[in-house]
Amino acid sequence: MIGQPAVRVAFLALAIVVMTAAFMAGSFLTPFQQTMVGFAGINILLATSLSFSNGLTGLFSLGHPAFMMAGGYTAAILTFPVARKAMMMPDLPVWIADMQAPFLLATLAGGLVAALLAVVSGFPVLRLRGHYLAVATIGLIVIVRVVINNADGVxxxxxxxxxxxxxxxxxxxxxxxxxxxxxxxxxxxxxxGRAMMAIRENELAAAAIGVDRARYRLKAFALGAFFAGVGGALWAHLVTNLTPASFGIPLAFMLVAMVVIGGSGSLIGAAVAAILLSVVGEVMRPVERELGAYGLIQITIALILIAVMLLRPKGLFGSGEPFSFLKPKRPRSMQ
Known part of the structure; x- marks a missing residue:
């Protein structure tokens, strides 16, 4: 499924261990601990998808919270009990109001709505570069929040x-x-992936060999948005409460910090950084509460980010992966 035999075996072993632990967690973790471990898993999903869309193509998008909102609200509305929809969401179309979708279907729908939002917004937005793109995707967060705030009947x-x-x-x-x-x-x-990394390294050279830069950027942007929408759906059904204020600039900063610390373009690096920052957040939370210094978690993460950028600007693993047997196989023409 993934390519090289060694990678298949490694991934299969990882999947077996992770899923076994996930199924057994209920027997040795409290509900609160399960929730915290769940947040760490959602952070892994979000960080790896952002590392893919940003790290491989060189984009600097901060729009993941917008896609999480789109996916989270879509999935929440689809799974909401029918008996309460008429009272709480009077403007819903009849076919949605009379339906309570299975969780898998609702999660997929949330991801697809987020991907569609990425495609529609990506055509104009992805013409921008660097901090211009960052500002434009922040604007996307604001737009989605305003739409949700004003669509109170839904x-x-x-x-x-x-x-x-x-x-x-x-x-x-x-x-x-x-x-x-x-x-x-x-x-x-x-x-x-090779085409996306070529765009990141040298756009003109990539265009000279026939790489369609706009198409590959849009594909990476849409795929990252799909998994951000899935993450939003999982988040909504973990905390059981959803407001537009849940997804804002602090969340975008947190996700970008995970990508930068792990290494832009490194999937395993993003996953490791997501776990690290999730642990830091939970360790610092009681300290923050005890001292009454709210915002201490963000300050701590910012200091970690600054330290990584000063001491190791490429992040923990750069744009590669930490284990030699997990490195993507080079095409013969490049050997």
Whole structure:
């Protein structure tokens, strides 16, 4: 599935260990601990998808929270109990109001809506580069939040949706993280990944050999958005409460920090950084509460980010992967 036999064996072993632990977690973790481990898994999914879309093509998008909102609200509305929809969401179309979709279908729908949003917004936005693109994708977050706030007959506006079924279990969360990692690894190892990295390294040279820069950028942007939408759906069904304020600039900063610390373009690096920063956040949370110094978690993560950029500007693993047997196989023409 992923390419080289060694990689297949390594990934299969990882998947077995992770999914076994996820299924057994209920017997030795408290509900609170399961929630924290679930957040770490969602962070892995989000960080690896952002590392793929940003790291491989050289984009600097901060729009993941917008795609999470789109996916989270879509999935939450689809799985919301029918008996409460008429009262809480009176403007819903009849066919949605009378339906309570299975969790898998709702999660896929959330990812597809987020990917569609990425395609529609990507045509104008991806013409920009660097900090111009970053500002434009921040604008996308604002636009989606304003739309949700004003569509109160469907989304309940700023009040948010409460009472969402708690359907996100650890097997669901880590299963999706493994699917995302496998798919993005396969693409990175194949010709699409090579084309994206060529665009990142030298746009003119990539164009000279026939690489369609706009098409590959849009594909990477849409795939990253799809998994961000899936992450939003998992997040909504983990906390069972959804408001537009849940997805903003601090979340975008956190995800970019994970990518930069792990190494832009490194999927395993992004996953490791996601786990690291999730642990740091949970360790610092009681300290923050005890001292009354709210914002201490963000300050700590910012200091870690600054230290990494000063001491190791390329991140923990650069744009590669940490283990030699996991490195993508080079095409014969390049050997």
């Amino acid at each position: 989304t309940r506006g700023a009040i948010g949706i409460s009472g969402i079924p708690r359907l996100s279990t650890l097997p669901w969360i880590y299963g999706w993280a493994l699917v995302a990692l496998a798919l993005m690894w396969r693409l990175k190892s194949a010709s699409p």
